Amino acid sequence: MRTANITINTSALVHNLAYVQKQAPHSKVLAMVKANAYGHGVLACLPALTTANALGVATFAEALQIREAGWEKPIIMIEGAFSQAEWQQTQQLNISCVIHHQAQLDWALQSALQEASQSSPQLQQTIWLKVNTGMNRLGFSPEQIPDIAQQLSCAGYHIILTSHFANADEVDHPLNAQQYNTFDQLLRHLKQHINANIQGSLCNSAGIMHFPEYHYDWVRPGIMLYGSSPITGTSAQQLGLQAVMRFSTELMAIDNIPSQTPVGYGSRFIAPHPIKKGIISVGYGDGYPRVISEAGWVALQQDGNTYHCPIIGRVAMDMIAIDLSAVPHPQVGDSVILWGHTDTKLNETNAHGKHIVPHVDDVASWADTIGYELLCRLSNRPTRIRI
Numbered sequence: 001m002r003t004a005n006i007t008i009n010t011s012a013l014v015h016n017l018a019y020v021q022k023q024a025p026h027s028k029v030l031a032m033v034k035a036n037a038y039g040h041g042v043l044a045c046l047p048a049l050t051t052a053n054a055l056g057v058a059t060f061a062e063a064l065q066i067r068e069a070g071w072e073k074p075i076i077m078i079e080g081a082f083s084q085a086e087w088q089q090t091q092q093l094n095i096s097c098v099i100h101h102q103a104q105l106d107w108a109l110q111s112a113l114q115e116a117s118q119s120s121p122q123l124q125q126t127i128w129l130k131v132n133t134g135m136n137r138l139g140f141s142p143e144q145i146p147d148i149a150q151q152l153s154c155a156g157y158h159i160i161l162t163s164h165f166a167n168a169d170e171v172d173h174p175l176n177a178q179q180y181n182t183f184d185q186l187l188r189h190l191k192q193h194i195n196a197n198i199q200g201s202l203c204n205s206a207g208i209m210h211f212p213e214y215h216y217d218w219v220r221p222g223i224m225l226y227g228s229s230p231i232t233g234t235s236a237q238q239l240g241l242q243a244v245m246r247f248s249t250e251l252m253a254i255d256n257i258p259s260q261t262p263v264g265y266g267s268r269f270i271a272p273h274p275i276k277k278g279i280i281s282v283g284y285g286d287g288y289p290r291v292i293s294e295a296g297w298v299a300l301q302q303d304g305n306t307y308h309c310p311i312i313g314r315v316a317m318d319m320i321a322i323d324l325s326a327v328p329h330p331q332v333g334d335s336v337i338l339w340g341h342t343d344t345k346l347n348e349t350n351a352h353g354k355h356i357v358p359h360v361d362d363v364a365s366w367a368d369t370i371g372y373e374l375l376c377r378l379s380n381r382p383t384r385i386r387i
Contacts, residue, residue, distance in 0.1 A: 003250040004282045004382040007340070008040050011387075012242035013048035019240060020100055020221045021051070023208055027215045028053035030076060030201065032222035033061060039375035040226055040245055044386045049225075054096075056220060062097045066362035076128055079138070080104050087111065090127065095385050098162065099139040100130040105148060111157035126158045127280045128201070131186060133179040142186050146194065153195045160199045160218060161187050169232045180214055187216070204229035204273040208238065213233055228371040229361055236359060243359060245375065246340030247288075247382070250333050251300065253279040254324065263321050264313025269294065276324040278313065280336045285317040287378035288338055289367035299337045299357040300327055306356045309336070339363050339374075 015204035020029055032038075037045040042062070046069055046089060049055065049167030054074035057063045061080070063075045080097040081087035087107040090097055099105055108127060131275040140148060145161070152159055163183050167173035180202070187200045201218035203211060208219050209231055222230075229236040236243065255277045263269045263277065280298065284290040296311040298320075309322040324330045339360040360371040369375070 002253075002281050003248075004247050004286050005246075005385055006378060006382045007246040007248065007385045007387060008042075008044045009242075009244055009246070009387055010045070010048040010246045013040075013045055013225060015242050016227055016244070017049060017052060017221075018025045018227050020208060020219065020224065023212070024203075024215045024219045027217060027219045030054045030218050030220045031225060032055045032056040032078075032220060033066070033286075034058040034222075035376045036062075038223065038226050038372065039378045041384055041386075042066065044384065045244075045387045046071060058221075060089065060095075063090070064093070067093055067095070074126070078128075081107065084110075089314065091151070096126045097309055098128040098130050098138075100140065103296065105151070108157065109151060109155055112157065116156075125156075126160060127152055131161060131163050131180040131183065134175050135164045135166040135179075137164070139163065142182055145186055146189060149190050149194050149198065153198075158197065158199075159195065160201055161190060162201040162218075165202070165204060165207050168204060168210055169230055169231060171210045171231075176211070180211070184214075221304060225302060226374070226375065227313065228359075238271060243340045245360070247282075247334050247338045247360075247378070248340070249280050249282040249328060249338065251278050251336055252281045252319075252332060254330055254332060255279075259359075262313075264280045265316060266314060267322075269313040275312070276327075276330065277323045278309065278324045278330060280320050280322060281318065282316045282338065282382075283316045284318055286381050287374070288320065289369070289374065290315045291368070292363065292366045296363065298322055300324070300330065301337065302327065302329075302331065308356065 029052045031049050032058050033042045033055050033160055036042050054076055056076050056078050058079055063077055064074055074096055076096045078098050083092055084107045086334055103366050130139040131142055131145050149159055167175050183202055190198045200216035202214050202216055203219045205221050205224035224230050224241055227236050227241045257275050257277050259271055259273050261271045282288055292315055298309050300307045300309050307327045311320055312323050313321045337357050339358045360374055364371045364374050
């Protein structure tokens with residue numbers, strides 16, 4: 001049987017959530033599980049997220065999956081409903097929505113009028129009201145917010161004002177202070193003039209780490225829950241985060257190749273000297289980036305030892321060639337880790353503080369992208385395992 005595996009360590013996820021709660025002790029936690037929990041598998045992750053106050057998703061299908069799995073706490077659709085029919089479904093299932101444009105506001109107000117006409121009392125619904133403070137992606141303008149908040153408050157909704165940092169990973173970026181000031185002044189105005197119970201939410205993962213003074217009532221951790229760094233130039237290990245996912249396979253073939261022998265598609269790699277070559281059963285069809293070549297490496301584990309093995313030649317759909325020169329006695333079936341944690345110790349390093357197992361952020365840097373993308377792009381071919 002082919003051996004490409006994705007192993008989810010729920011203990012690491014519990015650790016990372018506790019770390020968030022320690023960083024923001026006075027805020028509730030909206031744990032982001034959109035995109036199938038950033039590629040980790042939302043159903044596998046739910047048991048480790050029970051201490052979160054709510055879960056954040058991007059689509060109604062994601063929200064419905066979580067409700068059907070038995071999650072009873074709040075769920076927030078961060079892009080809101082995409083139609084009036086979908087809005088009505090979210091209300092029936094007690095799923096909260098972000099609203100960021102006029103049509104969504106109209107649906108919310110119409111829904112409140114319909115409920116007011118019914119004889120039975122209704123539970124107060126929560127709306128996350130999005131203001132565009134500088135991301136310039138979604139949200140009402142700051143000037144529109146007071147009137148909208150007044151309408152929603154009068155209609156009986158509980159309001160959480162929310163916005164999103166564009167550059168929270170760069171602590172000194174001037175737009176951060178501008179966004180914060182806009183948000184803070186607006187929230188203060190709403191509390192003073194409309195409803196003192198209006199809450200606020202501004203910080204994503206990077207914001208949680210960089211701006212403790214901006215945590216407000218809710219924080220929204222995403223990538224940091226899964227053990228990847230949200231901060232440019234700072235590793236997950238330095239932040240105290242643990243990798244939740246291990247992406248691994250096995251050595252499937254071994255061969256000795258002479259000097260000047262080409263390897264792989266395009267013959268781009270040519271052996272500079274005799275090499276013991278290995279083939280591992282994983283490739284871009286499983287989600288490993290094709291653009292990585294000699295810049296990347298994998299970790300081969302054997303008899304309690306871990307060996308650094310460079311990638312040679314192009315990554316293919318189903319296979320990758322690696323240099324086994326550092327491995328004294330490689331054997332078919334040896335475990336190979338492409339990224340993540342080891343079986344025995346999370347984020348393991350050698351005596352010099354270097355990773356002996358690649359982190360997904362390392363692999364992302366070789367591919368000139370970010371860990372988020374690699375995690376979300378994993379295919380369904382690898383076998384999923386939860387430990």
